[in-house]
Amino acid sequence: MAELRTEPTVGTTQETDAKDGVRRRDFIDIAALSAGGVGALAVLYPLISQMAPSEDVLAESTTDVDVSAIEPGQAIKDVFRKQPLFIRRLTDAEIAEANSTPIGALRDPETLDDRTLEGHRDLLVTMGVCTHLGCVPLGVAEGENRGDYNGYFCPCHGSHYDVAGRIRKGPAPTNLLVPEYNFTSDTVIRVG
Numbered sequence: 001m002a003e004l005r006t007e008p009t010v011g012t013t014q015e016t017d018a019k020d021g022v023r024r025r026d027f028i029d030i031a032a033l034s035a036g037g038v039g040a041l042a043v044l045y046p047l048i049s050q051m052a053p054s055e056d057v058l059a060e061s062t063t064d065v066d067v068s069a070i071e072p073g074q075a076i077k078d079v080f081r082k083q084p085l086f087i088r089r090l091t092d093a094e095i096a097e098a099n100s101t102p103i104g105a106l107r108d109p110e111t112l113d114d115r116t117l118e119g120h121r122d123l124l125v126t127m128g129v130c131t132h133l134g135c136v137p138l139g140v141a142e143g144e145n146r147g148d149y150n151g152y153f154c155p156c157h158g159s160h161y162d163v164a165g166r167i168r169k170g171p172a173p174t175n176l177l178v179p180e181y182n183f184t185s186d187t188v189i190r191v192g
């Protein structure tokens with residue numbers, strides 16, 4: 001007697017369920033991820049918008065200075081981002097002195113051109129913060145000690161900066177920092 005065999009049908013219910021199951025799971029995962037993404041954005045947006053600087057902070061981040069009254073040989077002190085800012089108008093002799101200094105003699109080699117703007121080589125704008133440990137150097141006010149190199153002198157540990165604000169002697173490792181700035185008119189600079 002012939003044996004009765006049951007052949008499997010093509011595309012069984014089990015296979016279809018498996019495929020459907022994968023599809024359903026994919027859909028659920030994608031939906032969950034999308035919902036998660038939207039949720040994360042909803043949380044992040046207020047955080048990011050809070051982190052954006054307010055107009056007050058933006059205004060504080062730049063400093064405008066009228067430099068028209070600074071005579072050659074004079075310097076003034078201002079404030080930039082709550083730190084002292086030195087602005088000096090160099091004399092022709094000081095410019096010549098800065099330019100005649102051999103670059104090899106400098107601990108932090110920079111020319112005067114590197115530290116000033118084209119067309120305004122006589123205007124030296126630096127932070128008034130010693131690069132050793134952050135004291136405020138002398139040399140801005142009339143009669144103050146300008147050190148051995150006729151620039152700025154930091155009395156805290158004896159750092160001497162030259163007429164271009166470059167470190168020449170003492171423990172400070174680098175030149176006085178020149179901040180970002182530009183001229184917004186013939187007479188006004190914007191620092192920051």
Ligand code: FES
Nearest residue numbers: 130132133154157
């Ligand atoms: S902080 Fe200026 S020399 Fe030390």
